[in-house]
Amino acid sequence: MxxxxxxxxxxxxxxxxxxxxxxxxxxxxxxxxxxxxxxxxxxxxxxxxxxxxxxxxxxxxxxxxxxxxxxxxxxxxxxxxxxxxxxxxxxxxxxxxxxxxxxxxxxxxxxxxxxxxxxxxxxxxxxxxxxxxxxxxxxxxxxxxxxxxxxxxxxxxxxxxxxxxxxxxxxxxxxxxxxxxGEGASREDIEVDLTNELGAPLPCLKIPSSTGEYDTYLAAVPGELLSRIYAKFGTRLLELNVRAFLGVRGKKTANAGLRDTLLRSPDRFLAFNNGIVATVDDISLCTNENGVAVGSLKGLQIVNGGQTTASLFRAKRKERADISHVMVPTKIIHVKGNATALDEMVRSISRSANTQNTVQPADFSANDPFHWDVERLANNSWSPDGRTRWFYERARGTYGVAEDNAELSAATKRLFKVETPKERRFTKTDLARYVSAWEGRPFEVARGGQKNFQLFMQRLKQSPIEIDEPWFQRLIATAILYRTTERIVRQAGFPAYRALISAYTVALIGQLTGGRMDFGLIWKQQSLSEGFEALVATWAAEVDRLVRETAGNRMPTEWAKKEECWASLCAQMPAPPAALPPELMHQGGRSPEHGSAKPAVPLTSADYLLIQKTMELDAGTLLRISEEGKQSGLLHWKVAAICQTVATYAAGGWNRRPSAKQCRVVIDAVEKVRAAAD
Known part of the structure; x- marks a missing residue:
């Protein structure tokens, strides 16, 4: 060995x-x-x-x-x-x-x-x-x-x-x-022996670029082969793609059109479909009487046409479509430069070639500006001790590359491990898990890392996040909460469902605090207090019990993927402890998805009960209270306006959370209006 x-x-x-x-x-x-x-x-x-x-x-x-x-x-x-x-x-x-x-x-x-x-x-x-x-x-x-x-x-x-x-x-x-x-991208493990798969090399037309930076090969690939490749490698084929499969719902979607062609006119697929664009790290060629042919591909990535590939697989597997006569127009690009050249080529292809479904800038994953900004902040944000920092693995394997680069001498290797310990490395899917749970979307986290990441990126496209150093510190504070929760759940020895218990526990704490806590204190300490850890342990046990009870005859892992599960747990949320941990005694800053921080405000357990009580109200009730109170003169116009503002939070599914101050005003207004009506 x-x-x-x-x-x-x-x-x-x-x-x-x-x-x-x-x-x-x-x-x-x-x-x-x-x-x-x-x-x-x-x-x-x-x-x-x-x-x-x-x-x-x-x-x-x-x-x-x-x-x-x-x-x-x-x-x-x-x-x-x-x-x-x-x-x-x-x-x-x-x-x-x-x-x-x-x-x-x-x-x-x-x-x-x-x-x-x-x-x-x-x-x-x-x-x-x-x-x-x-x-x-x-x-x-x-x-x-x-x-x-x-x-x-x-x-x-x-x-x-x-x-x-x-x-x-x-x-x-x-x-x-x-x-x-290990070090590199997982695409390096994707090798396709076309000669073995097809019984002969794949005929193609080679078109060299004028600059020599890449070669292009045009071919018609059997749909059966693409379906088999996707079945074997799955979404790893789409690692450099901007999206995963978008589904086939709706008669007018591009994927629905692909399905109809595959089921009704498979022999016309070559004429109707735009085809796929793929990149390879290496390509093996041979010549025969018909010209150039491709023998094998290494590092295959489908950078445009992921929908086509997934549709072929699903049509064959799910709808038993006969795709034996399907041929897919294919452009294979062999980029001769380094990984940076390949990344740039992929971005250009994705932006210009994807026309079947509109691609927004935030559709990109590792190459999205958001992830570049997080990486930059991680590299430049030192912990309060001035000796350590967190490492954001924007592209998989970059931690290993950075570690290797630091091994030029024993001293630099030791310094890298001290400054950037492996336990402070986190990935794109980690980030999405931390933020999604804290935002109150544990049911999305329960659907798995890749699915949750896709949903997170879709929200990012709709509501871009402006990030800065305070935002990054709040993100790390949330990461510390999540990771500490995972450790506590493991220590508790729950027999199963530990991942979903962790996600739901963090989400319930986010619900309790209205999405706010003293992020600055957690960032400063780089850990949770004993009191906060005790609260996490207590609530984790409650989450385990509630998930099992509300699941009924359903499997808890499947039940936890539904928004109804989250609603059920919110309706039975444990009460906050009488003695609050220091992280919850002041709400300093805002949650990772928002902007600039606000001054810390002292809170009590009663304040958190008001937040819970407020978030049990729906938007319609809040608007009715505002209107009735304003018309009757019971509520000052500023109070009515606060009720309307909180109503918009409720209408948005509480993606934005009310502050304790807002909740005090709202609950007081509700009690006044209801008392007058009685």
């Missing part, structure tokens, strides 16, 4: 031990799987995994699983298991196959009777089994993922089908993990 692999393995094992120590348990394969699962989610390889450890007999057979997820459409099921080995040991294909088959057995047994024959099944695992049983007819793909801390030989387990459902096995040993989670 190379030094790099030894160091990489050591980091993963250490993280697993840390995870276990927080929970007060011994590290095992499930902790390792949880660490790797989170990293694979960051890389966009998996989505929305839940910890669902199971290792036991189902009937006469043994099944083993660590993590699982079922996508929103109920079409793709992910099951993950882990194998831990002694250092420097190697696994053989038989051991990998046995682990994969035991993981798959969870699915096959669940489809039969929802695991009712299994012994000692935790309630959340039993619920997951019932969910699989209920959606078995919809599931078209099962991804069985085995992760290990060892090296394995080139092991490939062949795909197969069970009653029409594709079973795909994915093996991640240390070599593959370091490749997809």
């Amino acid at each position: 190379t030094e790099d692999l030894v160091a990489f393995r050591s980091g993963l094992i250490s993280a697993a031990h840390e995870e276990a120590s927080i929970e007060g348990s011994e590290a095992n394969a499930d902790h390792f799987a949880a660490i790797v699962g989170r990293l694979l989610e960051e890389a966009g390889i998996v989505e929305n995994l839940s910890r669902l450890p199971f290792d036991g007999m189902i009937g006469s057979a043994r099944a083993r699983m660590s993590l699982g997820a079922l996508d929103e459409d109920g079409e793709t099921l992910i099951l993950m298991s882990a194998l831990l080995c002694e250092p420097d040991s190697k696994l053989g294909l038989p051991q990998i196959r046995e682990a994969a088959e035991r993981c798959l057995r969870f699915y096959t047994e669940a489809t039969r009777d929802g695991l009712r024959r299994a012994e000692c099944v935790a309630p959340e695992v039993q619920e997951f089994g019932k969910q699989i049983e209920n959606t078995a007819q919809q599931i078209s793909l099962v991804r069985v993922i085995v992760v290990t801390d060892a090296e394995i030989p080139a092991a490939v387990l062949q795909e197969r089908q069970i009653e029409g459902t594709i079973i795909r096995f994915e093996i991640f040993d240390l070599k593959r993990l370091i490749r997809v989670l």
